[in-house]
Amino acid sequence: DLRLRKVLKRKVDELGFNLIHVHQPSLLASVTPWFWNKSKVAILASRHIINHHNKRNLMHALIYGRLDTLVVMSQALRKNVLMTHILRERRVRVIHYGIDFEKFKRSKVDTAPIRKQWGLDEGTIGIGMVGRIDPAKGQDTFLRAAVGLMRMLKPKEKVKFILVGDPTLNSEESQTFLTSLKEMVAQFRIEESVVFMGFRQDIPEIMAALDIFVMPSQEEAFGMVAIEAMAMGCPVIISKAGSSDEIVGPSR
Numbered sequence: 001d002l003r004l005r006k007v008l009k010r011k012v013d014e015l016g017f018n019l020i021h022v023h024q025p026s027l028l029a030s031v032t033p034w035f036w037n038k039s040k041v042a043i044l045a046s047r048h049i050i051n052h053h054n055k056r057n058l059m060h061a062l063i064y065g066r067l068d069t070l071v072v073m074s075q076a077l078r079k080n081v082l083m084t085h086i087l088r089e090r091r092v093r094v095i096h097y098g099i100d101f102e103k104f105k106r107s108k109v110d111t112a113p114i115r116k117q118w119g120l121d122e123g124t125i126g127i128g129m130v131g132r133i134d135p136a137k138g139q140d141t142f143l144r145a146a147v148g149l150m151r152m153l154k155p156k157e158k159v160k161f162i163l164v165g166d167p168t169l170n171s172e173e174s175q176t177f178l179t180s181l182k183e184m185v186a187q188f189r190i191e192e193s194v195v196f197m198g199f200r201q202d203i204p205e206i207m208a209a210l211d212i213f214v215m216p217s218q219e220e221a222f223g224m225v226a227i228e229a230m231a232m233g234c235p236v237i238i239s240k241a242g243s244s245d246e247i248v249g250p251s252r
Helices: 002-014 025-030 058-065 075-084 112-118 139-152 172-187 203-209 224-231 244-248
Strands: 019-022 042-047 069-072 092-094 124-130 158-164 194-198 212-215 236-238
Touching: 019 025, 025 042, 025 058, 069 075, 075 092, 075 244, 112 203, 124 139, 124 203, 124 224, 139 158, 139 172, 158 203, 172 194, 203 224, 212 224, 224 236, 224 244, 236 244
Parallel strands: 019 042, 042 069, 069 092, 124 158, 124 212, 158 194, 212 236
Antiparallel strands: none
């Protein structure tokens, strides 16, 4: 990318920049070739998702060979990177996501409007999950567990299941998955007990309004939503996948 090279050259040569952060590793191939002879310029990249491709080859060795540090969000993601890339262990560093405790502060939110919207009275337990609608996030597992739990309820016990999130943008697979989830709800005749909320921005209020938060993901680089739920004082149930041990501990 010659235009990018021109911009970077000006930043480094004229303005004295000595650190470049690449937010998406896929862009490294457009950056690192121009800096093999500039050892005083540090190149940092960050990776946020699990890698499913084998990058232990010559091409990726050249691309990543000029990288000073790759920052990942969890030990699980670090392990994945080291298994799928040619990188020295010392160059892969873990920095967990942080959370704004002023935003996620239980005393600042009013849960009554949301619980009313969900149809939760004082005697109804709200169990929910938050995340994009995608097979990897496990909404189908959540609904199957919901069906099993409802079969175990005593006559006066009431539960509602809340799903917050939209399908992955521009993903036909996720759209099809959402359709299958709604068909599953109809098949098991639990329409009155399941609420599809779609995309929401009021996550602190939602986490505080839930009685139990569930994260049934098949894999997670770092389950930020579980951290947000705990910050709002909501008990969490999460699958043993990816970074779950780092969130709740290996024995919990």
